[in-house]
Amino acid sequence: MFFLSLIEHTLRVPPHLLSLPLNKAIMGELEKLFLDKVIANLGLCISVYDIRSIDGGFIFPGDGASTYTVKFRLIMFRPFVGEIITAKLKESDTNGLRLTLGFFDDIYVPAHLMPNPSQSEPDPENKNQVRWMWEFQGEKYPIDGIDEIRFRVHNVNYPSIPIEQPKESRPFAPMVVTGSLDYDGLGPISWWV
Amino acid sequence: MKIRKANAGTLTNFEVLDFLRSRGAATDPTRVIAPMAQSEFKVYDYLVQTAACNQTKESIDEFLKKCKQYDLAKAEILNIINIRPASAVEIDSIIEECEKRMGERVEELVEMVVQVLPPPPNEPKPEEGMDEDKEENPIAEQMEAS
Numbered sequence: 001m002f003f004l005s006l007i008e009h010t011l012r013v014p015p016h017l018l019s020l021p022l023n024k025a026i027m028g029e030l031e032k033l034f035l036d037k038v039i040a041n042l043g044l045c046i047s048v049y050d051i052r053s054i055d056g057g058f059i060f061p062g063d064g065a066s067t068y069t070v071k072f073r074l075i076m077f078r079p080f081v082g083e084i085i086t087a088k089l090k091e092s093d094t095n096g097l098r099l100t101l102g103f104f105d106d107i108y109v110p111a112h113l114m115p116n117p118s119q120s121e122p123d124p125e126n127k128n129q130v131r132w133m134w135e136f137q138g139e140k141y142p143i144d145g146i147d148e149i150r151f152r153v154h155n156v157n158y159p160s161i162p163i164e165q166p167k168e169s170r171p172f173a174p175m176v177v178t179g180s181l182d183y184d185g186l187g188p189i190s191w192w193v
Numbered sequence: 194m195k196i197r198k199a200n201a202g203t204l205t206n207f208e209v210l211d212f213l214r215s216r217g218a219a220t221d222p223t224r225v226i227a228p229m230a231q232s233e234f235k236v237y238d239y240l241v242q243t244a245a246c247n248q249t250k251e252s253i254d255e256f257l258k259k260c261k262q263y264d265l266a267k268a269e270i271l272n273i274i275n276i277r278p279a280s281a282v283e284i285d286s287i288i289e290e291c292e293k294r295m296g297e298r299v300e301e302l303v304e305m306v307v308q309v310l311p312p313p314p315n316e317p318k319p320e321e322g323m324d325e326d327k328e329e330n331p332i333a334e335q336m337e338a339s
Contacts, residue, residue, distance in 0.1 A: 001206060001275065002203075002204040002205075002206070002208075002209045003200055003201070003202060003203045003204055004200075004201040004202045004204060005196065005198065005199055005200065005201055006196075006197040006198035006201045007194060007195070007197060008194070008195045008197050009194045009195070010194075031230065035230050035232060035233070036230065036232040039196075041199075042196065042199060046209070046232075046233065046236050047213070047233055047236075049212065071197065073201060075204065075209060075212070077236075080268060082268060082289075083271075084275075084276055084286060084287055086243060086276070101239050102235045102236070102238055102239040103232055103235035103236045103239060150286075152286065183286050184282055184285045184286055185278075185283045185284075185285055185286035185287075186286055192280070192282050192283065193280075
């Protein structure tokens with residue numbers, strides 16, 4: 001799920017941070033820049049692991065701030081295809097399920113990757129939501145939000161930034177994980193325990 | 194910004210949790226004093242509910258030594274450490290072509306996992322049960338530390 005990435009960046013440290021020790025100032029700037037942001041094909045940045053080297057300290061003419069070339073490692077969240085992850089149910093509708101990890105919400109399980117055979121029924125409790133039921137050996141097992149759901153990562157997409165979006169569509173998600181429940185041992189944990 | 198090495202090493206959930214703990218996530222109930230962002234706290238909250246919260250470096254080292262005889266792929270070992278399956282059905286989704294490669298030895302592997310890696314925290318069923326378990330775990334950690 002997590003792995004380290006070595007990044008080199010030319011960082012401008014603004015003058016109001018001159019009183020801080022250099023390490024702290026650079027760490028603060030790196031966190032502001034990278035934390036909780038998605039880097040294409042690399043994943044979601046969770047944290048700055050360490051700083052490997054700080055070079056430079058040049059001041060460009062006309063500028064009041066010094067510029068450093070910093071090499072550092074970031075902890076990235078990027079699930080690999082085939083990884084099994086436990087997540088909670090966020091929404092379910094006719095297209096499929098949406099799962100969340102707390103820090104990452106854009107996990108979708110589309111209808112064709114649900115355990116076979118399943119059907120969706122309108123949920124008696126929530127008007128907008130739909131409940132998915134899995135039929136196995138004559139019994140119906142519902143997928144409800146009570147316990148955690150285990151899924152296998154099918155695909156990780158980094159859609160490109162759209163120029164225009166219709167008004168009512170979902171906010172743009174820079175990283176989308178598609179999951180599958182169609183295998184033994186996947187789905188809500190209570191099904192298999 | 195240049196990416197020098199896209200993959201400089203895979204981390205298990207336990208290693209990330211350990212890193213967040215060393216920055217002070219566990220000891221700060223107010224979540225304002227520790228030098229961590231809110232998003233990092235969310236990752237900590239997620240990891241504390243998985244099997245990683247009870248693991249130790251020694252148990253992971255022991256597991257790595259013992260699983261060499263089963264000839265598992267690196268991704269499969271990582272999945273097993275992160276999920277800590279407790280039955281053969283759970284291992285089946287982790288290991289590809291489980292029956293062909295392992296056959297009868299699946300049960301051995303499951304037993305070894307259950308012995309070496311500590312169990313995940315208890316699943317919250319009634320809400321009162323969850324509060325009690327959360328109180329017990331940190332106290333147990335403090336007692337072991339002292």
